[in-house]
Amino acid sequence: MTRQTRIRSAETGARIRAAALRLFARDGYAAVSMRQIAGEVGLQVGALYNHVADKQSLLVVLMREHMEALLAALDAEALPEAPDAALEGFVRFHIRYHAARPDEVFIAYMELRNLGPENFAGIEALRRRYEDRLEGMLARGAEAGIFSVRDARVATMAVIAMLTGVTTWFRPEGRLSLDEVEAIYVEMARKAVGAR
Amino acid sequence: MTRQTRIRSAETGARIRAAALRLFARDGYAAVSMRQIAGEVGLQVGALYNHVADKQSLLVVLMREHMEALLAALDAEALPEAPDAALEGFVRFHIRYHAARPDEVFIAYMELRNLGPENFAGIEALRRRYEDRLEGMLARGAEAGIFSVRDARVATMAVIAMLTGVTTWFRPEGRLSLDEVEAIYVEMARKAVGAR
DNA sequence: TGTTGTCATGAACGGGTGTTCAGATATCCT
DNA sequence: AGGATATCTGAACACCCGTTCATGACAACA
Structure with missing residues (x-):
């Protein structure tokens, strides 16, 4: 296995994942x-199987990549310690990150039922870790x-549902800018959890 | 066409729709x-086409039935005129109605992309009419x-997303009763829209 | 009792599915 | 230049898809 073919293979794999994500x-x-x-991608079917084990694992990889990137990006935000400032940071981060990745978000929320039990559990655990970040802020603030x-748990689910809903209607060319x-949402989320 | 066969046919059609809904x-x-x-349902495939035009229209019928029943049920609530009382009524109604019909809700939100453009537009119009009920309350209250x-429009989408999210985690045998x-959610929704 | 109309069967239609694999091809290292 | 290895092609496998239709069963009315 040579270095060049390794690189080419990795690129082909990435192109396959990108096409699958969009479709x-x-x-x-x-x-x-x-x-x-x-x-x-410009291949015959059989060639896909040099890069992917099967169709389901293609879906799992996309979901896992998304959830892990989401968690890593949240950590990279280095949100403030103060609960109210952290909440504002979380709200802005969540909306911005999700609005920029509508395809990944859509798949991660809608295709869970096409996962086998063990894959489902793995993705759910990642989602739970993400939710727990917000729940921690709310619990500390309370x-x-x-x-x-x-x-705190119900409030977490309510806030995340509220924020994620933005992806169903937000359009960059629409009436409101992402900043607006x-x-x-920062204001609504703060008020919803009774921030003073 | 005799009365008896009409009745039997209607019942078979209903059983087909119920099975399709669940699956x-x-x-x-x-x-x-x-x-x-x-x-x-206990039939051979061909027999389905005595009751249903095709697979897609089966989906459309389920969605349309759900959305129309939802609108009718909301109207039947006869919510108070006062915006804050109306909001409380809306929140309780939405959660109760959706929690009782997880299958219908799931389909109506997740399978929209399997509709042709004209069917999609029809269902979306019904959904919009429902959302407008809440938007009206919020606008009048503001x-x-x-x-x-x-x-008001964004607040509507935020509140509805928050409420509908309940169906993704609520279980009757869980930690909290539906009443709780x-x-x-009444409290969170009221605070989110700044009810005094 | 015979006629009419509804409804179900069972088979067929043309086509699409995920996956595998032998053989051809292209690329890199020696 | 020659051998090794990674990748792609093209065909095949066994099966499932939505839909149609001739045929037949059965119930209701005249």
Whole structure:
């Protein structure tokens, strides 16, 4: 196995994943065929299997990559310690990150049922780790008397659902800029958790 | 066409729709075959086409039935005029109605992309009518100085996304009763729109 | 009792599915 | 130049898809 072919192989694999991501997001995992993906990359079907174990693992890889990149990006934000400032940072980060990656978000939320039980559990665990970051902020804020939440877990799910919903209607060329949307949601999220 | 056969036919059609609803919700529209649906009802495939034009119209009928029932149920609530009381009523209604119909909700939100353009537009129009009910409450409340929302449309989308999210985690046998969940969300929604 | 109309069967249609694999091809190292 | 290795092609495998239709069963009315 030579270095050059390794590189070329890695690039082909990336192009396959990129094509699959776009097609899965547009038509849904079940509706996309391996032949379609191969055609998009300019290959015959059989060649896909030099880079991917099977169709399902292609989906799993896309989901896992997304969730791990999401967690890494959140950590890279280095949000402030103060709960209210951390909440604002989280809201802005979540909206910005998700709005910039509609395909990944769509797949990660909609195609979970096409995963086998073990793959499902793995992705769910990553999602739970992400949710726990917000839950920690809300719990600390509540303890410090800065927030007023009856149930930190429920508040977490409510805020994340609210924020993720932005991806269903936001369009960059729309009436509001992303900055404006962020600002509106920061205000709503802060008020929802009773930030003073 | 005799009365008896009419009745039997209507019942068979209803059983087909019920089976399709359950299977679509569990496995996704694209992953469910007409043969599976027929098997669930105890028929051969061909017999389905005595009751349904084709697979897509089966999906459309399920979605349209759901959205129209949702609108009718909201109207039947006869919510108060006062914006804050109306909002509380809306929140409780939305959570209760959606939590009771997880399959319909799942399909109506996830399978939109399997609709042709004209069917899609029809379902979207129904959804918009539902959203407009809430938007009207928020706009009136803001005008009256009871709510504080920067953008009634965005606030509507945020509140609905927050509420609908409940269906992704709520379980009747879980830690919280539906009543408790409703109460938590009423409080969060009211605070989010700045209800005084 | 015979006629009419509804509904189900079972088979067929043309085509698409994910996956495998022998053989051809291209690339790199010696 | 020659051998090794990674990658691609093209065909095949066994199976499933949505939809149609001739045939037949059965129930209701005249």
